[in-house]
């Protein structure tokens with residue numbers, strides 16, 4: 001699954017998909033988020049979705065779904081951005097903070113906070 005697959009799967013959900021991006025490891029989380037958003041809050045669109053400071057950021061057209069966003073962002077802090085491992089935590093990377101599991105921290109660099 002790629003981010004493009006998610007955009008194709010939810011037609012019209014993203015108002016600006018070119019300004020959005022998602023680390024590979026978070027694709028299943030974002031897919032689940034989008035699936036719940038269209039069912040639980042139909043009509044709400046995503047203006048931007050991206051990784052920032054090692055957690056997921058989602059900007060939407062109506063914050064009626066704030067609880068769902070909060071829950072998803074909290075989960076993103078524990079899911080490896082690179083591989084999707086559920087035992088990840090936020091690390092200091094070489095240039096910025098990243099959320100990685102132990103194995104990807106060895107591969108990609110970074111240190112435990």
Ligand SMILES: [Zn+2]
Nearest residue numbers: 080083101104
């Ligand atoms: Zn990993």
